[in-house]
Amino acid sequence: MRERVAAGWDELFSSAARGMRFSAIRRMSALIEKPGIISFAPGQPSPETFPVEEFREIVADVIAREGAAAFQYILTRGLAPLLSAVREYAAAKGMPSQPSEVLMTEGSQQGLDLVARVLIDAGDVVLVERPSYIGATSAFRAAQARMVGVRLGPEGLDLDHLRERHRAETSAGRRVKFLYVVPSFQNPSGISHSLPARRALLDVARELDLLVVEDNPYGDLFFEAQPLPSLRSLAGDARVVYLSSFSKVLAPGLRTAFILGPDELLAKVEIAKQSANLCGSGLDQRILLGCLRGGLIEDQKARIRPYYRAKRDVMLDALAREMPSGVAWTRPQGGLFVWLTLPEGTDAESLLEAAVAEGVAYVTGAPFFVDGGGENTMRLTFAREDAPTIAEGVRRLGRVVRADVTSDRASSR
């Protein structure tokens, strides 16, 4: 028997830590990670898309050219030539910047965490979409933010609801620090804000003097028309903090993402990052630099869009075939996710056990709502499984949903 600190951990933990729980998705994993299961659950790009051969060549080249220097600490902001390359990359998307406005992060998750740490005191308000990305809300929760949900419609944010919730919070004397949005092919819903909705959102942000944190990990995975301009490029001002990542286009095991935002903010983010992890992986950043310089990243985007589009099509076709009436789903124009809404009163969480028994898994939707609701929703990704397996998985899911809907009707007779 080992000696413990007698005081007990609850006395030692910070108030943030006392509130920390493993995420609902994490708890679900234990249930759904079974061999042979068809999984629409993981929020991960497919390894089939990773340009491994190119990575191999870039690493060999980096080591041959740079030798030991490639393994020294790098600057907290990121490798200097990479920062230039990322600024060019962003400028080509209509987001010119000064050097002081860009910083590399080890995944967008780190960007979200650092932004939260430099902006949020316990009880400060963050406005988020309903539903919203769970990685972001967990970072905001770690900073002890009060999260307030704003309705997300098929074309974008409900701006009357945004005004209303903003007014209620400020009237109560609380400080609204920012609005967090994923305007393109959102995780979890697959919804994109339309161009008019983007412009209108920026108008309201100006009207409310609201800082906007725009998270855009999926923007390059568009399947139809050209992608919509980012809020940052539309705003042309320092009201929008833009985060993006190379995880979905290259590979997520390389921890490479960036923040583009106001220099005052980034100066604080840099200090916070220095104490958070000193610097990123020099090798990961050099691989990304090789991909940006060689133009590989554009080839890669051109290659993976049809790959994911084909899988999305299979999933949408299968849903149309297999789902009973009363079930609705989004038709994402890009990204990795379809959002499914069961009839009111159906509980996606209690359905999950039956689904797993049928050999198919998904992520329940409720955890993506910061202030309740969404019990009848689920997130499905088409990223992981191949086309025939997607069709078979939706067939199984259809059986489970139909059985549930039928038994509901039976029991309500």
Next chain:
Amino acid sequence: MRERVAAGWDELFSSAARGMRFSAIRRMSALIEKPGIISFAPGQPSPETFPVEEFREIVADVIAREGAAAFQYILTRGLAPLLSAVREYAAAKGMPSQPSEVLMTEGSQQGLDLVARVLIDAGDVVLVERPSYIGATSAFRAAQARMVGVRLGPEGLDLDHLRERHRAETSAGRRVKFLYVVPSFQNPSGISHSLPARRALLDVARELDLLVVEDNPYGDLFFEAQPLPSLRSLAGDARVVYLSSFSKVLAPGLRTAFILGPDELLAKVEIAKQSANLCGSGLDQRILLGCLRGGLIEDQKARIRPYYRAKRDVMLDALAREMPSGVAWTRPQGGLFVWLTLPEGTDAESLLEAAVAEGVAYVTGAPFFVDGGGENTMRLTFAREDAPTIAEGVRRLGRVVRADVTSDRASSR
């Protein structure tokens, strides 16, 4: 002219962010980073020690064997086989553990940050050595800790001072969350706690029911006798949280470190890490795994100890030749740093400009003291420069110090 958020950043920043400043070392960098300067300043291992050829082979092997899977997200705790290898590695140092007691971090800096986040509320007390490692104190400051310094003598911590300061803080109603120590070849002082001092420290920790955070990045760089046992291995209990890193033995560009500690604590740290950066670099962790499995890491340690010992000897010999009486310095038995104390009343910061003019740089000591003092101290590393350059640098530094001491005598006449 770009539009800004009208409210102004000071209203938006968190109270932690309002207190964030670039570190003194960072501000010094602007002064001392000149081409051709002999630098005893950087806290970095020498790239000459990095096993680049082995890294190259391991990466090639990883990509050949694992392919795309090597570039997927990894678990927040770290790659499963790496966690096992690290547990074996720690067990060989007298620190057996359960799987729930180990977690990989992206550098020890992240470990320090996460431990601070799960333990510290604003105003909570952390006891630190005087002087103490600046990366740790910056992480504790980001968590808004109140840091209280405990005197560090040539053999270890002044335990009467520890008791006294602990009593003063608890009497004032403040919560002391932990004691932070770097017991082996400390950065910045080069001091190691002796074996009796380690045992006595643990006795006092039990007496005060104090959690100890032991940071051991330099323990494997011992130059003389076998290394002293870690506090964790001596304690044999859950009172010590142990952090270590592979940055100094392999290379710091690979962000690979670990925490070994009580499972209750690590469960919270894991949740905090998930929202901080989701996971580490899969490639960096696979390279480390290759180094641990192949036994390379032990060869590497055996190779770099004489490398750094020889450079330490050159620096100590040069100091003995060049420094006037009244100047004292530590004789580190390992690590990367020598700590120099000028005569009382001499200011190492104002001396720095003259030193840079002579073409030699160091880091001033005062920033390593959380509660003032140390103005007459400086940190010198022998890691960066080669032997003749170290001798020449100390010669220059000697000239600067002698000139200052002489002018002091003249002006006090």
